[in-house]
Each structure stands twice: as C-alpha cells, then as structure tokens.
Amino acid sequence: PLQRRLQMPGSSPEWRLQAAQQQLASWNISANRVYLSYAQSGKEGERTPSQLTDWSNVQTLPAEWLAGQPNLVASRVFEQAENVPALVDEYQDVIGLPLPTQTVAKGGAGLFQEQAECPFKAYIRRRLGSEEPPEPEPGLDNLQRGNLMHHALEQFWRAVGGSEQLLAMSDEQLQQQVRQSLAVAIEAAVGQFSALASDNEQLLESERLENLLSRWLREELKREPFTVEAFEKELELQVGQIKISGRVDRVDRLADGRPVIIDYKSGEARRKDWLEERLLSPQLPLYQTQFDDAAGVAVAQLKPKSMKFVEAGEGGLVPNQRGAKDDPRWPDLRDQWWQQLELLAAEYSAGEAQIAPARPAVCNYCELKLVCRIDANREAIDDESPAELGASSRGGLS
DSSP, X not given: OHHHHTTOTTSSHHHHHHHHHHHHHHHHHHOXXXXXXXXXXXXTEEOOOOXXXXXXXXXXXXXXXXXXXXXXXXXXXXXXXXXXXXXOOOOXXXXXXXXXXXXXXEXXXXXXXXXXXXXXXXXIIIISOOOOOOOOOSSOOHHHHHHHHHHHHHHHHHHHOXXXXXXXXXXXHHHHHXXXXXXHHHHHHHTTOGGGOSHHHHHHHHHHHHHHXXXXXXXXXXXXXXXXXXXXXXXXXXXXXXXXXXXXXXXXEETTSOEEEEEEESSOOOGGGGTSSSOSOOHHHHHGGGOTTOXXXXXXXXXXXXXXXXXXXXXXXXXXXXXXTTSOOHHHHHHHHHHHHHHHHHHHHHTBOOBOOSSXXXXXXXXXXXXXXXXXXXXXXXXXXXXXXXXXXXXXXX
C-alpha cells in the first residue's frame, strides 16, 4: 500500500501502463518514422499486437521487406530473414589493462592468493579497488580475534623462549604464564577494539583464549627441540612486477640451526593447497624464499575442534605428520613454488581477469556477486549441448 500510494516504480498495474504509454509516446516524437513489430505466435499460442497503438493507421510491411533493412534487425530477433548481418557480437572479454612495463605493483600474499583462487577476483579487488564494506557485528570480529591471539602467543614465547623451557614448566606455571600473556595482549587491545570496552567483555575473551592457548601449547610440547627466534618479522621481496610486503608470524630455529617459518591460523589449513597445480596458499611459499637454509614451513592451526600443525619441508618438522610417498622433495617443492609464484605474478601483470574459480568454495564467501557473472555463465553452459561445453566455461569483464 505504501509503495502504491507513493507511486513507486513497478508498484502497480496502473504505474506500469502509464510508464509504457510514456515510453511509446517518447519513441513517436523522437523520429519522423517509427517501426514497430510483434511476435505472431509464442509458446502460449497466437499473439496479437499491443493495444497501446492504434494499428488502423499503421502501414503493414511484409516479412520480405525486413530482409532488405538490416539496420532494423538485431541478432536472432527475426530468424526468418536469411543473410541478415547481426548487429550484436558476442565477445569474451577476459583481459583487463596490463600493468605498464616499468611499473611495480605493491601488495601482499593476499594478492597472490586472490589471483590463484580467481583472476577476476584479484583484478576487481586489487586493480579496480572494489570491495564490500565490512558489516558491523557484536563483539570482536575474526580479524580482531586473530590479532589478539597473535599478540598473546608472541608475549608467551618472548617470556618462555623455546621448547626446553616449555617442557620444564609445571601445569600451574604454564597456566600462570598464559594468563599473564593474555593480560598484556588484552590491555594493549582495549584502546584499539571498542568491543573490549567493558570488563565483562575482556573477561569473556580472556577465558576463551586461555582455554584455546592452553590446549595449543600441548601440541607444541610434541615437537622436536626448537627455539623461537623471531616474531612478526617484516619481509620485502619482489616477484616479477609485484613488490610484496609481508610479516612472518614466527620463526623457529631447530637444533641443527635451520629455521622453520610458522604462520598462525584459526581456520582450516589444507596441505594440498601447496601441492596443487595452482598454488592456492601462497603466503608461506612466498616468505620461505627469504630463508635460504629453511628446513620447512608450517601452519599452526588453532582451530578449537582440530588443533594441529600442517607442514611442508624436510620430514619430521612437526609431530604426527608425514608426507605422501609421491610428495616432491623439499628442494624440488621450493623450485615448484617459485615457478608458480612467477606465473601468478605474470598473470596479474598481464591483466588476466577470467571468472575461473579454482574450486567452488572460492565463491561461497565472495563479496563480488554484484559484479561477477559466473551464475550467468553457468546458465549459458546448462543451455548448451555437450559438444559446446568447454568453449563458454569462462567469463570475464563486461
């Protein structure tokens, strides 16, 4: 009722009729001669001309006349006319603007991950700067929780130092050190995160993280001896035309002196993302290039229901994990990663922007649905014959 009362577009049959009349009147006064057409039949049967026009004063033209008027015929509208050139061409535009030859683009590991997951996503977000604004939510968001967890673990390992000291701690000492580390991290975060403004919110977050970190440190106890050498180590490197700035969560030094690069994650980490043809998890492969003698890389997966290390490198870096027999050797894997990183950098620099998600899950939480035409592409594929499939499986810029 409110929409109709305000005569909002499309709110009533009367509005639609008036809009159609205005459109037709606009056409009639915009040219000396106006050509109208209608379909004689459809799925429902025979069709009649629109009642908005007085057809008694309209000259009827035969179908043959249309064949000599190509400018009045759009592609596939008048299928009976033969040899009529189409006015609409289909074109798969999957390449955006390349980076100028001497230009160096700046970014982080996220740029490489988006290019690997879907070139269109990387082009829209990184080159065109389009992204959905974050939605406010109660409490800390995932990014803020992750930052708080990182800071608490940093405080813990600054105080403890390595596996030898961790093994020497009693349960009470471990719990006390976790609480002290959390207190420092939360105090530093109060000024940054409004969600921690009240004492009650701070207490709830402290209790949640205390349980999480206490459980996680038991996983650390299973490892071979190590010393924590660096926290939040800043790195800069360049791959092709892309200059990357990054920060390593943690660097451990093993008993033999070789470093292990560690990244904390609160979500799922998949080892096979390092082994696929397309490098879907490029962060640690990027960072390890700055450590010539690296023994390996590992993701510390602090997921409440599945806590574990996910590693790649010389065997035995972390507990209870061995690679498959056909896994590449560590030196070969490092070479493979570099080639994959160079390929992703070259794609990005060339402006490649295909709508080509590496796996269906890439689309599940993508915020670019308003500009992405993957659903239209899928509908087109569904309408094609099996012989035509494959030719239209990728979309791009439009």
